[in-house]
Amino acid sequence: MNLQFILGNFALILFVAMVLTGIIWCLDVFYFARQRRVAADAALAAFDARNAKLTAEGIKVDNTSRQSIEAAILRQPTWIEYSGSFFPVIALVFILRSFLYEPFKIPSGSMVPTLMIGDLILVNKFTYGIRLPVLNQKVIDVNDPQRGDVMVFKYPEDMSQDYIKRVVGVPGDKITYANKRLSVNGKELAYAPLDDYLDDEKLVYHKQFTENLSEPPHRILNEPGKLTYNPDQVKNFPQHEACTYSAEQFTCVVPPGNYFMMGDNRDNSADSRYWGFVPNKNIVGKAFFVWMNFSSLKRIGSIH
Known part of the structure; x- marks a missing residue:
């Protein structure tokens, strides 16, 4: 299989793109997202413990930053976010043109x-x-x-x-x-x-x-x-x-x-x-x- 064949075979390119974005999507759903959740829970627990200690000492605390801390940790990295967005679109196009209808000029x-x-x-x-x-x-x-x-x-x-x-x-x-x-x-x-x-x-x-x-x-x-x-x-x-x-x-x-x-x-x-x-x-x-x-x-x- 030479480079000219690969570049001229859009179905192969689409298949590779679908597999790569699909792997990234699956890794995020079943691994990275859970790791971010664990990290966010740990950060929130530390935040709550610190605020509880300050409250016990009579110091007024501000809880408004709690949500921003959680959101920042749970936010997907850009490369994962784009892969997750493209995967269903690429998969749909691949299925349609592979098994149903394909356009030609x-x-x-x-x-x-x-x-x-x-x-x-x-x-x-x-x-x-x-x-x-x-x-x-x-x-x-x-x-x-x-x-x-x-x-x-x-x-x-x-x-x-x-x-x-x-x-x-x-x-x-x-x-x-x-x-x-x-x-x-x-x-x-x-x-x-x-x-x-x-x-x-x-x-x-x-x-x-x-x-x-x-x-x-x-x-x-x-x-x-x-x-x-x-x-x-x-x-x-x-x-x-x-x-x-x-x-x-x-x-x-x-x-x-x-x-x-x-x-x-x-x-x-x-x-x-x-x-x-x-x-x-x-x-x-x-x-x-x-x-x-x-x-x-x-x-x-x-x-x-």
């Missing part, structure tokens, strides 16, 4: 037009099963990814990076991509043309279609003139032998426990065509909602 255009750069999305962490935080080890099965799901996963070549693509092949599927058309298990998907899509950044138009990989159909983009895939970018990924490539198409049989992923912006997506399959252990969760895009509030809504 879309950094690239590989899923346009479904997801735009700058979209802030929520990912359901339990829909594909309960996993141990940090280790990402599944302990309880719930559902398996389905064709058409928009899924977040750990990039197989760098587990510190989170990728988001669409599931186009589940274990056992035979996936063929020829002439920019997908076939699943020998059946070509249906495509319906839509109005051309304007790329606001590059000011170019893309061909836009609906693809019936699942219900409801989703939109994809193609660029005329671009190859179905770039052979020079295909890597020697694990289980590469499950795929065959030719000049105009490729075919892959998805191995058990793996998934074939593609971006909806088909000609501008680095996906399973190039770096291979996504193992079950890499799954993070299912993207289901855009909760904010500061450039366009109209983006808020569910993901299809």
Whole structure:
């Protein structure tokens, strides 16, 4: 585990922070607070004994300082006070993002037009099963990814990076991509043309279609003139032998426990065509909602 992985793994940082603040909180509740109480009781007993002696000698005493003495001794040190304040907040955030929902920001255009750069999305962490935080080890099965799901996963070549693509092949599927058309298990998907899509950044138009990989159909983009895939970018990924490539198409049989992923912006997506399959252990969760895009509030809504 290198430093880059640690710095890039927010879940690990959050877990360490939760453990450290939790240890300090527990030590204070079960040890330091009791020690302060003992010290305060001793100081108050000495204070009361001194005042009783002075009263017996006929000297008037002032008891107003008794509470300030007790408060000063019982006061938590700053480092304990801050740790105790942060611990429940950190623990709540850790539990929410580890087992329920985790926010992500879309950094690239590989899923346009479904997801735009700058979209802030929520990912359901339990829909594909309960996993141990940090280790990402599944302990309880719930559902398996389905064709058409928009899924977040750990990039197989760098587990510190989170990728988001669409599931186009589940274990056992035979996936063929020829002439920019997908076939699943020998059946070509249906495509319906839509109005051309304007790329606001590059000011170019893309061909836009609906693809019936699942219900409801989703939109994809193609660029005329671009190859179905770039052979020079295909890597020697694990289980590469499950795929065959030719000049105009490729075919892959998805191995058990793996998934074939593609971006909806088909000609501008680095996906399973190039770096291979996504193992079950890499799954993070299912993207289901855009909760904010500061450039366009109209983006808020569910993901299809």
